[in-house]
Amino acid sequence: MKVYADYAATTPVKPIVTEKITEILSEHYGNPSSIHSIGRDGRKYLDQSRREIATLLGANPNEVIFTSGATESNNTAIKGIARKRKHLGKHIITSRIEHHSVLHVFEELEREGFEVSYINVNDEGLVDLDELKQAINPETTLVSIMLVNNEVGTVQPLYEIAEILEEQNIAFHVDAVQAIGHMPIEFDEMPIDLLSMTAHKFGGPKGIGALLVKKGIQLDTFIQGGEQELKRRAGTENVPYICGMASALAVANEHMDENNVHLMNLKEKLIVGLQQHAIPFELNGSMVDTTGHITNLYFPFIEVETMLTLLDMANIYVSSGSACTAGSTLPSHVLEAMYGEHERVKQSVRFSFSDLTTEEEINYIVDAIMKIYNQFKEEENE
Ligand SMILES: Cc1ncc(COP(=O)(O)O)c(C=O)c1O
Structure with a gap:
């Protein structure tokens, strides 16, 4: 997939x-x-x-x-x-x-x-x-x-x-x-x-x-x-x-209304899926004043570059923020404005979905992150 x-x-x-x-x-x-x-x-x-x-x-x-x-x-x-x-x-x-x-x-x-x-x-x-x-x-x-x-x-x-x-x-x-x-x-x-x-x-x-x-x-x-x-x-x-x-x-x-319902469901599914697998993460942004198509998450166990590479290897294509700066190693100015010099600025991933995104794709993302987290835990215990 x-x-x-x-x-x-x-x-x-x-x-x-x-x-x-x-x-x-x-x-x-x-x-x-x-x-x-x-x-x-x-x-x-x-x-x-x-x-x-x-x-x-x-x-x-x-x-x-x-x-x-x-x-x-x-x-x-x-x-x-x-x-x-x-x-x-x-x-x-x-x-x-x-x-x-x-x-x-x-x-x-x-x-x-x-x-x-x-x-x-x-x-x-x-x-x-x-x-x-x-x-x-x-x-x-x-x-x-x-x-x-x-x-x-x-x-x-x-x-x-x-x-x-x-x-x-x-x-x-x-x-x-x-x-x-x-x-x-x-x-x-x-x-x-x-x-x-x-x-x-x-x-x-x-x-x-x-x-x-x-x-x-x-x-x-x-x-x-x-x-x-x-x-x-x-x-x-x-x-x-x-x-x-x-x-x-x-x-x-x-299709705006039906898409928005679909996107909010996907957002919730991603968040609940990660919670159910006890993967540590926090939401960057607001759960209320938000659109459904963007979900930015802080994973405290991994640097964003490593996360993006591992997700890419699992055929999941996401980014650390704006595409215009994705090629640079500079931390996100948006996350810096929100959190200051916190490690979450360098450990956050942006997922963004559309009407084409399916629930199966969300399950696949959750599974991939779970594998990455388990690998991290194993390495930590070695
Ligand atoms: C909020 C925002 N403003 C401006 C732009 C720039 O748009 P364009 O790629 O059409 O120049 C983008 C897209 O990257 C964007 O997300």
Whole structure:
């Protein structure tokens, strides 16, 4: 048996999505900015997908900017707001547990002369709302806080954060990458200004995403060129992948409720399975403010690198945290923010599941971990 349990890193493209992409690639290849009929045909598919995506996310089609993925969406939102509002103030806020496509942008802006407040989190990974309140000053122009953390699955109290920011003319950007397909998104109803997403986390292809921007919010743009995306993002639109993203999103939304029940069952099954075999472990994150698809566990008997290698040998593919840093030996900045310099930062594994994950796969994972633990105990007794 082979078990892929790293769906928070990326998901396989759904067959219906591949079909859609192939159709557009070969039959509707026109450049949507060309004015002849082949171009207009491409434009038709682009416009249709924009409307579909907007409807599925409760947004207006004009609020959707297509990008190459969430890294670009996060860069566009954060640099775009901070630089556009520089004359109003040079203080911006984020949390310590953001994805590197947010944190590294804030660090870059710090080098440009912005002052950044990095808000701490508690041991469940929830941002400290009092600290956020204290951090705001008349110079603050932007707050960027993610909706669902990609390493531990914690869901941030978006509405409470928005309440703190209310009537202060502070733009609120949300990296919602890990929330799409797991939580209903009604962009126009939500008290936020910008939202980042990417298709490859919900059955779409890599290299395509979107930034939703509320009407009236102005951004400084840094990709110069043509006038695509209402002059907000230059470059010929990737129509086949945009259409693929629309169909992936439709499928993800349609099955969201049943998937969430399935994912919560899997999470519980993994935890109960480990408990029944008396394997020592602790949950990193929250059991309440969480999505079902991510479970991060601390195994106090083994270093994460060894655990990942042994699991890989058992054909179980998981990770220690964000895929973008998985190749590095640096400890997870998310777990460090939650637990400080504790050994659990180096002894934790992220399991992430999808609608494709089965109960048999969870049993297989539990069995494999049990064998690893028994081996560890034997070695300890030798
Ligand atoms: C929370 C979060 N933000 C941003 C990204 C970056 O997305 P992309 O791979 O589309 O650049 C990821 C994915 O790795 C993520 O999990």
